[in-house]
Amino acid sequence: MPNTLSHEITLTPAFHDLDPMNVVWHGNYLRYFEQARCALLQQIDYDYPQMCASGYAWPIVDVRVKYVRPLRYGQPVKVRATFVEWENRLRIDYEMRDAASGERLTKGHSIQVAVDMVTQEMQYVSPPVLLQRLGVSS
Amino acid sequence: MPNTLSHEITLTPAFHDLDPMNVVWHGNYLRYFEQARCALLQQIDYDYPQMCASGYAWPIVDVRVKYVRPLRYGQPVKVRATFVEWENRLRIDYEMRDAASGERLTKGHSIQVAVDMVTQEMQYVSPPVLLQRLGVSS
């Protein structure tokens, strides 16, 4: 079992993230998810540069976002990313909460699969490097 | 039944849509979906400005994207948007195909609900204006 199954960052939406309804445009949530995902992957030393160095790209093959409450300019928000699956693909779940009240604002997930950067072949079993970083036996 | 249940646009990814893997960054697909959604809504004269004029905002409450093949710079792509549900919420499905080969690249959906712009109350039944524009009896 990994020591760091979950990680949380705090961010505040910028002016350029807003749309004409004065709330964060729905597509920008994927940028917030990515910031939390990269921070989580840094905890196991397997963020984007380390992925490349290991010979695998990890393209996203599936994302979902469920919007519960709108996000507003300058509102501090906590984004929690959690490893949920890793054996055959990497699934990370996300939850966004208002930093002050703890009220849930959003939830979602992303699924990534390993692709060998030389052969361009998709891996149907996660390569050992991911399991080693997660501290699970392969 | 609406006359225009479905609509298709053609677009080509721009340089600024690419990420370091030289493919379109996954979050930018929501911008492509939105372009197809707005073009579809224009077919029934109920795009963003008409929504505002009707007194309802239609925030997105759920999106999903399943990525089948990567998109590349300058690759012509067809994006089809189709009305799937409208009675209680507006569900639109999306499919992206390579314009030359017809190969499927992506599929996904979005779900929107009507919110009264005065009371800020979410509507659990779609307001008559949507059904009229769609040409379905309410």
Next chain:
Amino acid sequence: MPNTLSHEITLTPAFHDLDPMNVVWHGNYLRYFEQARCALLQQIDYDYPQMCASGYAWPIVDVRVKYVRPLRYGQPVKVRATFVEWENRLRIDYEMRDAASGERLTKGHSIQVAVDMVTQEMQYVSPPVLLQRLGVSS
């Protein structure tokens, strides 16, 4: 003279800010400038929400960016924003430096003018509210 003529933030480029050359896409610098500008304006309690409340929009009418060195993924960067003109228009200069070495990476400026939100008329002299917030006599 304002007490806070200048303000500095630190940020690190995200994965989605990169382009295929593996450096930050040049257009994203305007998002970094905006984050520094909003932080500076918060120091005088005249950020975007306070601008709206004062009855003036402050659209940007001129921007310039001079790129000295590329920005890379995860590189901590300091962005300094400085008030340079305020009597007839608001000019803010920007300078980005590598947080570790202090090496200069970018410089630029933005110019904004006040527009009365009721009459939509551009103001050729800055409204008193800006000068009051800046602590300069009008």
Next chain:
Amino acid sequence: MPNTLSHEITLTPAFHDLDPMNVVWHGNYLRYFEQARCALLQQIDYDYPQMCASGYAWPIVDVRVKYVRPLRYGQPVKVRATFVEWENRLRIDYEMRDAASGERLTKGHSIQVAVDMVTQEMQYVSPPVLLQRLGVSS
């Protein structure tokens, strides 16, 4: 002298390009400029993929945008890009006009310099490949 000194595209701002003032966010103009620049470079068969194939990257070292009138949702806009300098660096000027009225909305420029992709050295004279594509004697 190049046959195609200038090229024009037509585009319409998308919903996700707008900010809370219901106009296009100022930073998105650099995306419109880029679309016009790439279309211009395609006229001389020297767009981003051909640049890479020729062994040179052409990073942008200077951009300027002067905003004359706001851009609105769905407003057809013509963006003209024109080669202005090429001997030592590549300067392209931009002009945006309302497609219906011809009213000028924006002008600006970008400056790029060639960088040898192997040595990473900046070229103080444009490499022959650019001049050949432009049809000027080097």
